[in-house]
Amino acid sequence: MTIHDFPTGPYPTRVRIALAEKNLQSRVRFVTVDLYKGEHKDPEFLANKNYSGTLPVLELEDGTCIAECTAITEYLDALDGAPILTGRTAREKGVIHMMSKRAELELLDPISVYFHHGTPGLGPKVEIYQNPEWGARQRDKALRGMRYFDAVLRQQPHVAGESFSMADITVIGGLIFASLVKLPVPAECEALAAWYRRMLERDSVRHQPVFRLIAWNDRHTALARRLPQPQRRP
Ligand SMILES: N[C@@H](CCC(=O)N[C@@H](CS)C(=O)NCC(=O)O)C(=O)O
Secondary structure, eight states: OOEEEOOTTTTHHHHHHHHHHHTOGOOOOOOEOOOTTTTGGOOHHHHHHHHOHHHHHHTTTTSOOOEEEHHHHHHHHSSSSSOOOOOOSSSHHHHHHHHHHHHHIIIIIIHHHHHHHHHHHHHHOOOOOOOOOHHHHHHHHHHHHHHHHHHHHHOSTTTBSSSSOHHHHHHHHHHHHHHHTOOOOTOOOHHHHHHHHHTTTTTHTHHHHHHHHHHHHHHHHHHHEEEOOOOOOO
């Protein structure tokens, strides 16, 4: 199996976490597609790998390409390997799918829109249309999403109930993206923050390459704060 990947992307990180949880990394080959060069929008990539022009994409030995993190995780779950991330019973499958979709709709995708529209995003060559107002609205939607998941996690240990699942991975992806765009979790969202600290202790999560990028960004920001600020002219 091949994963068309961008190692520090929040969405590809979801699939990397699922692979690590299931101990399937040795069965895949990662091929980097450079988002900042716009390689995911090349006509050849759109025609042969993913019409939607996003990463990750799982390519099977017979050439079948499966895009969408949720679909890829469902495929991986159907192979051998515990733990099951998408549910065993009909009820579990339904609830996990719903909460994962909700985490995309209310948290991860709005942060992605904010990144592409409210910040320089992938740079002027790739971001050919930007709408900053739409970006700001989606940032606010993501903050509401954080409050929603905080309320959920005040009631139960995991996003879809008692056990770790794909829905947790989706919210983790959202908070990773939030760190990258420097959108802090509101201080009152204590349950969400506590849950995230627990998630960051998991081996499948903490060894992901994106955390080296986040640490580098944080060091860089801290350093920039210590540098003398430019003097204003009187
Ligand atoms: N719904 C897709 C979204 C994937 C996605 O947006 N991936 C990012 C990488 S982190 C991407 O390809 N962004 C480029 C773009 O949207 O132009 C999924 O779940 O896989």
